[in-house]
Amino acid sequence: MSYPSRNGLTANVSTEVLCGRILERHRDAIRVQKTHIAVANLARIIDATLKLSNRQGFQATTLRDLAKTTGLSMGGLYSYFSGKPMLLSMILREVASTVADVLSKPPQEVTIDAAAHLRWLIESHIRLTETLQPWFVFAYMEAKAFPPAERRIAIDSEALTEAIIARVLEQGAAAGIFALSDVGLTAALIKPLLQDWYVKRAKYRRRGISIDTYIAAVISFVTAAISAKEPTPAVPVDLA
Amino acid sequence: MSYPSRNGLTANVSTEVLCGRILERHRDAIRVQKTHIAVANLARIIDATLKLSNRQGFQATTLRDLAKTTGLSMGGLYSYFSGKPMLLSMILREVASTVADVLSKPPQEVTIDAAAHLRWLIESHIRLTETLQPWFVFAYMEAKAFPPAERRIAIDSEALTEAIIARVLEQGAAAGIFALSDVGLTAALIKPLLQDWYVKRAKYRRRGISIDTYIAAVISFVTAAISAKEPTPAVPVDLA
């Protein structure tokens, strides 16, 4: 029943793997040469950054906090990034690229049926953001203060996710499986249901709701909302 | 036949009114005596705080920024609050108390029918957060960095809203109008649909989606998701 991700997701998405990609992407800016040392310390730095920032905000997280938490010195830290803005950029770019990578590669057997594809998207997104929760919370909460270039990345990443959802909705609508008045708007409404799991995870933990329960609830909620079994009820509100 | 809020909401909820209540609540801590001066300057201070904080974060908003934006001096600001934490607290308490006040007072004609009551809750919440968008964004985005007392308020406020939704869902389920497996979880899923309007308002503005369109979309999405399929028509207009 559990569609995705058991295959490749959990294996390919971990702090170590992501930090490895970050190192590649910023080889020229990172002064530490030995890969195993660089990756290990990058992981400690980014772990600490996410942990501290998600508690008190990135802006309020000082390099001295970071030094204390990682065990590195002030000078040591600067062998791994050129300053706080670069640290922010490293994390954000990696999140955006990972989500694009995962969601754009559905297993073939799922793509024939729009309903199955949609279920796969929902479960994959929630499981991915579960694994990388601190990364996604960071990107979500700090986005408003990003410098322009990073802001663009965050906006494009969100738009891409919604476009992927919208395309599947459109296929389903064309096949007569889904009944939708506005594909883009419906995709926009599905997105916050996916995000709530990582944004308000403390709330769901407090209530004892497991990830499997949550995934099932979102799938059933969304499916019921858009399936074409009977013609969709008219909108009750008349405006103006 | 737009249900709520046109009546009392827009009139009773404005920066001036809220700042008046803030002044009452903190009479002893605010050194400025004349009410009209205090309210006017409080409004300027809070407007500036929300505007700057929602762009760059509360922590990154300095008192010098605030002084420049309001036209007051550093010293002048301190006649209105004892420090940044109190400024935070003033805004948050007012948001929490306002949302509790509005949602707990549905018009009588709406409370007889759970479906109508739910539609009223959805529309009222979205319209309230539209009017006070900067306030709600502030409370939402800064909550994680709140001191313990303010954190409690934020958590309780969110829990209260969901409890109000859940109670209406329960009534509808008891009446056979709604089909739900888990009332609390369903309420928890409805909440982010209400919040998305103010959290990601830039996105909806970019797409040209009006508040009326959004309200209609959420109502239709939620209604379709939870309606009991067989007996009751999806949208009962007004029956006992």
Added chain:
DNA sequence: ATAAAAGGAGCGAACGCTCGCTATATGCGG
């Protein structure tokens, strides 16, 4: 022995906040 990596004192800038001062409004006897 030599290069890579980590250390940490110190720099100028900016922070939250204070305090002694000035400017403005208000009340009142002449």
Added chain:
DNA sequence: CCGCATATAGCGAGCGTTCGCTCCTTTTAT
């Protein structure tokens, strides 16, 4: 209606602190 005394509101230089960041030194690994 005036001129003056008093209270209220506002001002902004300056305090101690902490920030991001640099740079020279020490430690570690090869």
